[in-house]
Amino acid sequence: MTKPLTILDIARLAGVGKSTVSRVLNNDARVKDSTRVKVQAVIDQYGFLPSKSARAMRAQRSGVVGVIVAKLSSNSENTALTGLLNTLYAKGYDAAIMESQFSQLKAQAHLDVLKRRNVDGIIFFGFSGCDLSALAPFAPNCVVLAVDSDDYSSVSYDNQGAVTQVMAHFYEQARHPIAFLGIDEQDETTGRARANAYLSFCETHQLPVHLHRCEMSLHAAYDATTSLIGPHTQAILCASDTLALGVAKRLQTLGREDIAIGGIGNHDMLRFMFPRAVSVELGYHQAGQHAADLLLKQLDDDAPVISHWTQPCHLVTP
Amino acid sequence: MTKPLTILDIARLAGVGKSTVSRVLNNDARVKDSTRVKVQAVIDQYGFLPSKSARAMRAQRSGVVGVIVAKLSSNSENTALTGLLNTLYAKGYDAAIMESQFSQLKAQAHLDVLKRRNVDGIIFFGFSGCDLSALAPFAPNCVVLAVDSDDYSSVSYDNQGAVTQVMAHFYEQARHPIAFLGIDEQDETTGRARANAYLSFCETHQLPVHLHRCEMSLHAAYDATTSLIGPHTQAILCASDTLALGVAKRLQTLGREDIAIGGIGNHDMLRFMFPRAVSVELGYHQAGQHAADLLLKQLDDDAPVISHWTQPCHLVTP
DNA sequence: CTGTTAGCGCGTTCAC
DNA sequence: GTGAACGCGCTAACAG
Numbered sequence: 142m143t144k145p146l147t148i149l150d151i152a153r154l155a156g157v158g159k160s161t162v163s164r165v166l167n168n169d170a171r172v173k174d175s176t177r178v179k180v181q182a183v184i185d186q187y188g189f190l191p192s193k194s195a196r197a198m199r200a201q202r203s204g205v206v207g208v209i210v211a212k213l214s215s216n217s218e219n220t221a222l223t224g225l226l227n228t229l230y231a232k233g234y235d236a237a238i239m240e241s242q243f244s245q246l247k248a249q250a251h252l253d254v255l256k257r258r259n260v261d262g263i264i265f266f267g268f269s270g271c272d273l274s275a276l277a278p279f280a281p282n283c284v285v286l287a288v289d290s291d292d293y294s295s296v297s298y299d300n301q302g303a304v305t306q307v308m309a310h311f312y313e314q315a316r317h318p319i320a321f322l323g324i325d326e327q328d329e330t331t332g333r334a335r336a337n338a339y340l341s342f343c344e345t346h347q348l349p350v351h352l353h354r355c356e357m358s359l360h361a362a363y364d365a366t367t368s369l370i371g372p373h374t375q376a377i378l379c380a381s382d383t384l385a386l387g388v389a390k391r392l393q394t395l396g397r398e399d400i401a402i403g404g405i406g407n408h409d410m411l412r413f414m415f416p417r418a419v420s421v422e423l424g425y426h427q428a429g430q431h432a433a434d435l436l437l438k439q440l441d442d443d444a445p446v447i448s449h450w451t452q453p454c455h456l457v458t459p
Numbered sequence: 460m461t462k463p464l465t466i467l468d469i470a471r472l473a474g475v476g477k478s479t480v481s482r483v484l485n486n487d488a489r490v491k492d493s494t495r496v497k498v499q500a501v502i503d504q505y506g507f508l509p510s511k512s513a514r515a516m517r518a519q520r521s522g523v524v525g526v527i528v529a530k531l532s533s534n535s536e537n538t539a540l541t542g543l544l545n546t547l548y549a550k551g552y553d554a555a556i557m558e559s560q561f562s563q564l565k566a567q568a569h570l571d572v573l574k575r576r577n578v579d580g581i582i583f584f585g586f587s588g589c590d591l592s593a594l595a596p597f598a599p600n601c602v603v604l605a606v607d608s609d610d611y612s613s614v615s616y617d618n619q620g621a622v623t624q625v626m627a628h629f630y631e632q633a634r635h636p637i638a639f640l641g642i643d644e645q646d647e648t649t650g651r652a653r654a655n656a657y658l659s660f661c662e663t664h665q666l667p668v669h670l671h672r673c674e675m676s677l678h679a680a681y682d683a684t685t686s687l688i689g690p691h692t693q694a695i696l697c698a699s700d701t702l703a704l705g706v707a708k709r710l711q712t713l714g715r716e717d718i719a720i721g722g723i724g725n726h727d728m729l730r731f732m733f734p735r736a737v738s739v740e741l742g743y744h745q746a747g748q749h750a751a752d753l754l755l756k757q758l759d760d761d762a763p764v765i766s767h768w769t770q771p772c773h774l775v776t777p
Numbered sequence: 778c779t780g781t782t783a784g785c786g787c788g789t790t791c792a793c
Numbered sequence: 794g795t796g797a798a799c800g801c802g803c804t805a806a807c808a809g
Binding site: 787788 | 795796797800804807808
Binding site: 145190191192193194195197198203205212213214216219220222223226230235236237238239240251254256257258259359360363386387390409410413414 | 508509510511512513515516521523530531532534537538540541544548553554555556557558569571572574575576577677678681704705708727728731732
């Protein structure tokens with residue numbers, strides 16, 4: 142455990158002053174090339190790394206952004222997270238990632254910790270019934286993902302477009318009536334927005350409505366399947382690929398592979414298990430990147446302005 | 460955006476000196492009760508939060524541990540991560556999480572960043588061909604997960620036990636010969652250790668060997684299935700549940716549901732899609748917790764001692 | 778172009 | 794029991 146070198150050590154080793162080393166570190170133009178090379182050589186030789194703690198303290202910014210996801214095990218969330226992290230790292234930021242586990246209490250506790258850590262901003266993955274007002278202490282340096290908000294910048298998915306695209310796909314193939322499996326209306330996006338898009342499509346195209354809701358789980362979808370199937374049902378659209386996997390499995394055991402299945406999220410597993418299923422790529426990865434970009438732009442900006450982005454989606458067919 | 464108060468502001472507001480406030484913050488006993496109450500009142504009133512950056516710089520420790528996973532989308536890794544984070548947060552530490560994406564280069568870059576951040580320790584999720592020597596600058600404050608190491612503390616899975624348990628299960632049911640689908644031998648754990656356990660079991664029990672290897676993916680497993688099936692094959696054991704899912708799907712399409720299937724990892728999706736499959740719970744969550752505990756113990760310890768833990772596993776049958 | 782100086786916010790001596 | 798002074802590693806302002 143040798144003590145790490147400081148900028149002063151490097152200065153002495155290179156026979157220059159502290160600030161010259163600092164200038165080299167920060168690519169300040171006002172350094173003679175020969176000096177720069179000399180200093181850089183010493184830096185490289187000793188593998189010197191300037192302390193971020195000291196920089197953070199000096200600059201009053203930690204270079205860390207807090208990220209609160211609901212569940213790391215969620216495919217959508219960890220995909221978005223990967224995109225987000227790449228962007229953050231590329232710009233020299235680090236992330237403090239925490240799980241809310243769909244609990245407002247946990248989210249609040251994490252926000253308190255992040256506040257103490259002087260994080261420069263927050264990226265918050267919304268969930269059913271989350272209270273965005275807890276983000277107020279960080280305003281305007283926060284971005285919410287997967288939910289809409291007037292108060293903060295947001296990146297949301299095209300719930301309506303996703304549903305409409307699958308519906309149109311089935312409709313054009315004359316695969317109707319189409320049933321819909323959604324989740325609790327309390328969930329504004331996956332729950333309400335997607336169901337509404339379904340209802341709206343049915344109305345516009347004069348299709349009968351078969352809407353059912355269940356918990357967001359494979360088993361719940363599996364169990365709900367029978368109540369979705371009417372005498373003429375030709376297709377079932379599910380509010381998420383997880384639900385679609387549950388339904389597809391049930392249809393398989395029922396030998397009802399005549400019924401088409403659609404999901405939302407473009408989950409690898411759905412594509413693999415049920416290649417005939419259609420799904421919608423919501424663009425989790427890009428959404429994550431965009432959220433990070435948005436936040437970083439706000440951080441750099443002198444007069445941050447909140448903005449809203451809806452991630453484009455596209456149908457994925459076999 | 461009002462500028463946050465400093466310890467000096469609080470001191471003035473409370474009519475005391477900086478260091479008294481500092482003592483109150485750190486629960487130093489040498490403060491008169493009446494003063495403590497007075498100072499605490501001011502702290503509460505203004506919601507003062509001492510800057511972690513300044514503390515980190517002063518104390519030369521950041522209260523942050525770096526965590527390098529291979530891929531967040533991996534079920535095993537994000538499950539372990541969840542366990543790990545809970546433990547860290549409970550003890551007041553934060554985590555800086557980064558993805559190596561199975562690349563030694565990325566891992567190295569992340570380690571450099573973490574070094575500059577003065578993280579107090581590292582938890583590293585091993586992957587095929589990773590070079591643990593990159594962790595040297597952090598020794599002995601690191602723990603590696605899912606791989607063995609003599610140089611650092613480690614938490615590993617019971618690869619041999621897992622394979623043996625499934626093999627024994629099939630054997631007792633007289634479901635043999637048993638084929639095995641593994642991955643590249645370059646991977647010491649999922650690849651070599653599990654294959655060796657299979658070979659060893661076959662030898663001990665005088666079973667014929669049908670071993671095949673493929674990439675770690677659903678599709679690769681799907682494609683490899685046919686070369687696994689011999690004329691009398693009664694069961695197939697896969698080195699992971701991902702492989703098992705691929706194989707099970709192929710068997711399903713082949714109508715060979717007479718062949719039993721076994722996996723390792725206890726993935727929800729395998730249980731749901733193929734309820735008859737057996738798998739082994741490796742204890743990802745507890746392993747994550749244990750890794751965090753191990754690291755924190757080493758950090759607190761004056762004379763840290765590296766230790767090794769093998770996470771117990773258990774068979775999961777329908 | 779480069780060295781010197783003065784803090785950033787906090788914890789830790791050392792005096793009182 | 795308490796306050797003043799110093800320094801952690803770094804950058805910015807000011808000299809030279």
